[in-house]
Amino acid sequence: QVQLVESGGGLVKPGGSLRLSCVASGFTFSDYSMSWIRQAPGKGLEWISYFSSTGNNVYYVDSVKGRFTISRDNAKDSLYLQMNSLRVEDTAVYYCVRGGMIADGIFGRWGQGTLVTVSS
Amino acid sequence: DIVMTQSPATLSVSPGERPTLSCRASQSLSGNLAWYQQKPGQAPRLLIYGASTRATGIPARFSGSGSGTEFTLTISSLQSEDFAVYFCQQYNKWPPTFGQGTKVEI
Numbered sequence: 618q619v620q621l622v623e624s625g626g627g628l629v630k631p632g633g634s635l636r637l638s639c640v641a642s643g644f645t646f647s648d649y650s651m652s653w654i655r656q657a658p659g660k661g662l663e664w665i666s667y668f669s670s671t672g673n674n675v676y677y678v679d680s681v682k683g684r685f686t687i688s689r690d691n692a693k694d695s696l697y698l699q700m701n702s703l704r705v706e707d708t709a710v711y712y713c714v715r716g717g718m719i720a721d722g723i724f725g726r727w728g729q730g731t732l733v734t735v736s737s
Numbered sequence: 738d739i740v741m742t743q744s745p746a747t748l749s750v751s752p753g754e755r756p757t758l759s760c761r762a763s764q765s766l767s768g769n770l771a772w773y774q775q776k777p778g779q780a781p782r783l784l785i786y787g788a789s790t791r792a793t794g795i796p797a798r799f800s801g802s803g804s805g806t807e808f809t810l811t812i813s814s815l816q817s818e819d820f821a822v823y824f825c826q827q828y829n830k831w832p833p834t835f836g837q838g839t840k841v842e843i
Binding site: 661662663664667676678717719720721723725727728729 | 769771773779780781782783786787792824826827828831832833834835836837838
């Protein structure tokens with residue numbers, strides 16, 4: 618069955634860095650776009666980054682542009698999020714999410730999430 | 738960015754009732770709207786896409802409707818496992834954006 622397993626979260630000081638990883642299984646990873654979506658504690662959902670299946674398109678929400686970098690390794694069925702210059706407001710559960718075949722913005726499969734806490 | 742507004746914020750219902758959740762977009766979505774269910778401590782789960790198409794494995798008691806800027810999610814007969822937070826999300830234009838959620842509680 619489809620599985621997305623995130624790792625790499627943890628406690629980091631403001632200004633620090635973290636690299637999140639997501640390993641996919643149960644489907645042909647290279648056929649799908651992938652996104653990262655986050656959820657601050659007790660808050661709603663915020664899409665933050667997208668990587669197309671073809672590798673031709675990468676998008677970011679304005680609040681993370683220049684600080685976060687999304688990448689993927691289709692040979693390893695893996696998605697990554699390099700997060701630099703972290704801020705307190707980046708504290709959230711980060712979900713690795715698969716886009717849909719009909720539309721990239723239909724988020725049909727989610728990982729269990731990894732918690733990133735930015736605090737001094 | 739397209740702003741999604743859900744109402745009400747909280748809906749108090751009893752099992753067997755028929756709750757209706759609303760979602761409004763700041764501009765027309767051409768039907769490119771999805772609904773998700775999230776239970777405490779879990780990741781969201783896709784319920785509906787294309788405003789009215791149920792995702793694989795979603796029970797028939799969940800139905801979506803609407804067009805343009807006004808959309809609705811209805812649960813025909815609420816089961817105990819349906820108590821959760823429900824989010825709408827537009828994918829008509831990037832970036833995809835979510836509503837703030839409606840909590841369905843007892």
